Amino acid sequence: MRRQTKNILFLMYDQLRHDYLSCAGHPHLETTHMDRLANMGVRFSNTYVQSPICGASRMSFYTGRYTSSHGAQWNNHPLKVGELTMGDHLRAVGMDSWLVGKTHMKADEVGMSRLGLSSDSKIGARVAECGFDIYTRDDGLWAQGPDGFYDNKRSPYNEFLKSKGYVAENPWHDFANAGVDENGDVASGFLMMYADKPANIAEEDSETPWLTSQAIDFIEGRNGDRGWMCHVSFIKPHWPYIVPAPYHNMYGHNQVLPPQRHAAEKTDPHPIYQQFSENQIGRAFQRDDVRNTVVPAYMGLVKQCDDQLGRLLDYLEDSGRIKDTMIVLTSDHGDYLGDHWLGEKDLFHDPSVKVPLIIFDPADLADKTRGTVCDHLVESIDLAATFVDVAGGDVPDHILEGRSLLPILHGNQPADWREFAVSEYDYSATGAAVHLKVAPKDARLFMIADRQWKFVHAEGGFRPMLFDLVNDPEEFFDLGGDQTYADVIAQMYARLGAWSRRMSQRITVSEQEIISRRSGGSARTGILLGLYDGSEVSEDLLEKYRGRAPKRPGTGKNSQTR
């Protein structure tokens, strides 16, 4: 029987580095099930996110558009009403679109209110939830300070913990994200000195197993013929860096890779890079004690994710869903973990801007590519187009800016694949912009990367950055101020120019509609331009403009001048 794809399971981890998978070369971390998935499908080894920050990156995954096209350029920037997401595109071609987990979506409440949209309504709820129907939404960060919670939404995970008897004001923090110190006090995961402690929670009740169970429950509850796309969006291995036993001490200091950093990076650094390397996060991750405490916890979190992936894959095999369900595994961005003297993400070095991407397509057509690695330049916006293609729709390429990966999965290498990838970062709300006195409109970076060069343009009058990926694959030497590379920089500016002029907002008229209008159809509705005596066109076009002149009222005459 011919195997065909009916459903899509779109798995996203948060802050998972592209190279912390054993199939991607990590020497100590065994990601058995990620590798298993890679053997079943195609691993895309050269995948860039559209912005190395959660919210902006996710809005690009979901809308299939660059961050400067959809405008939600940072965390908690509302996605403007009117932006379409994969949910809208998939439903239009008969596939449902569901969410289990995190989106970092912030609704455009002002825009919704202006249009009279309430999130109580079905339409309003989808607008408020990035086009998804909600099975479970939990953004994961139930941080709490003197001014209250960071996120005022309902936390299904905190409700789950309370239902299981975890008693605290904020069990997310006190159990899942904190250990216990030697005095029996809370050892918060927000303090990295505690990263080597086990989280104060039964492993099966921690975040990743809980969300995995939610995903299985979702799939279990599906029935009927209608296909679904389910975005299962995990909260980990994102900080707080703390993990329950037995993962907390599964990795030790001697399995921590040395930081990829070089003294040259501190010599005449680009001012924006310098700001990030000198902020509190950068300074912390420059410390060996911090790395040696945090990185094993991060590895433990990844290993837990991997084990839970195994559980999910086993379920799909046991239930038979593996036969008709595409599985996509990726992340929203990476984590510097001290590489380049940096922590977190935000800039465009590979550990931050590259992500893992593995796609298993159950269809027969994909058999010939199973277990292969594709190093084409892939962008995260390609997934929305891929999903529409999988659902059998025509990709609306006047809206979606990515390209379907399905031909590649089926062994057909497109001849005209993109020559460079683009990523953007809006640092307008950061301390770097404050210190550099950059106006919000100018605090923006644009990356153009091909196979040899990675170029970063900074608005606001700064020089660009440039790395030679062939001769300096670790990206230690910023050539952006070196006149030797003026030609490369000029070429990159030409590419940036062409990309910046892209047609991103003409979303109400398809390419095909425009071509159909070229036939001059308006002549047939009376728009006749440039005619002197009518001999220029056929008589039928003039018929409505011919005939006996009518009489004007009152006068009983017409204005005949003779």
Added chain:
Amino acid sequence: MRRQTKNILFLMYDQLRHDYLSCAGHPHLETTHMDRLANMGVRFSNTYVQSPICGASRMSFYTGRYTSSHGAQWNNHPLKVGELTMGDHLRAVGMDSWLVGKTHMKADEVGMSRLGLSSDSKIGARVAECGFDIYTRDDGLWAQGPDGFYDNKRSPYNEFLKSKGYVAENPWHDFANAGVDENGDVASGFLMMYADKPANIAEEDSETPWLTSQAIDFIEGRNGDRGWMCHVSFIKPHWPYIVPAPYHNMYGHNQVLPPQRHAAEKTDPHPIYQQFSENQIGRAFQRDDVRNTVVPAYMGLVKQCDDQLGRLLDYLEDSGRIKDTMIVLTSDHGDYLGDHWLGEKDLFHDPSVKVPLIIFDPADLADKTRGTVCDHLVESIDLAATFVDVAGGDVPDHILEGRSLLPILHGNQPADWREFAVSEYDYSATGAAVHLKVAPKDARLFMIADRQWKFVHAEGGFRPMLFDLVNDPEEFFDLGGDQTYADVIAQMYARLGAWSRRMSQRITVSEQEIISRRSGGSARTGILLGLYDGSEVSEDLLEKYRGRAPKRPGTGKNSQTR
């Protein structure tokens, strides 16, 4: 008593050339009342529209944004749901926004339907009508061919004519836009050979007097304290080129200015320019007989517009509204009328892309600039910002891309005014794109004009165009292929690049909100990054993460490792 502006009367003509006003130097056409308005206010002599085509230009006037920002880049491209217009911005600061006449707005019915918006509702009607409340909407073009009407909306003007006893299937055409030939037959204004005939209608029933009456009726009906902005948008002097007596023969052949054209324009022409110059319209306007028939009719139409402006100004003076009503006069684009071997509009020579702009501000503060001419580079998007400023609001400069002209009207010259103006043209649906085999996405032109140079970039691999406005003010010599000007062209590309990277879609977060987020407010909601032992921050930020570790359920213990 101090005079202050309460209302705005925003007058737009359709296809009125910037230089067909006597105050702008036309030697034969006396625009008495436009000149009168210029004497009352400021004439902006260097005003560019954002696109030299009705629909796109108007959507830029109304949204205050470039065409590639709002996306409605050609006639009848729906303005996408979510785009804000001056109506939205003005209502937000307490000023109503009304329409009398034409907008060329095409509603985004797909987008509205997706959001459950019906044009029967108050909100839906505004979305469908470009943010205006409708007093009268009549787009003017009731053209009719074998496939029916070009515009299927209701025509208030046709209803008016029928109510006055003008009996025909389409009285707009047969009376207002046609004369009578020597046989007593319809002499359609669509055939330019009839342009010298009087339209078969009483002058007071023709389009411009009718819309002027509608405007007066609107103002007459206003009462109460709430200020209003009324967009009175005339249909003329746009083709069909035919006008009722006595205007039809007010001007003769010897008052037709010779065409501004040069043999050099036909030598090695830019391929896109060549296409337009060789299309049916271009060929027609290259004929002297066509120009000698059409231009006097065009001048008559302008003169009629001017007389009706006089009637409106008289009404405002008699009613006292002149004391609190700003009057803005402009057009959506010009008309080549045979200049540069072209007809109609579409390209970026001054006769097409420049428009008249006169603003009368009744406020005392504007007394010192009355009767002056300002040659700053002004863009049509500046009006939306100006109106918000007049209404007392803060200009939302994360959405509106233009700048308020109010400081200039009040005699304050901004030190940092723009150095170049931008206009765009999307020719994807035209015959030029067909003949040149240009894909819809690439059929786009971008103009950058400063005081010395006018540069046009064409997507799709064409060379740019370049005109030296100082040494060749008539724009006859295209220097775009001349290597002598490589530096100028490089500078223009740098400007185009900077402009193309502008932040146009981050419309849900204001600059001020971003600055307020820079204070690191998320630390006070528990987001603590880069901490090792907590000594990096004040104790109160850690309070929620401190305390006695809670007991896990079941086990009666916590995970304390000691």
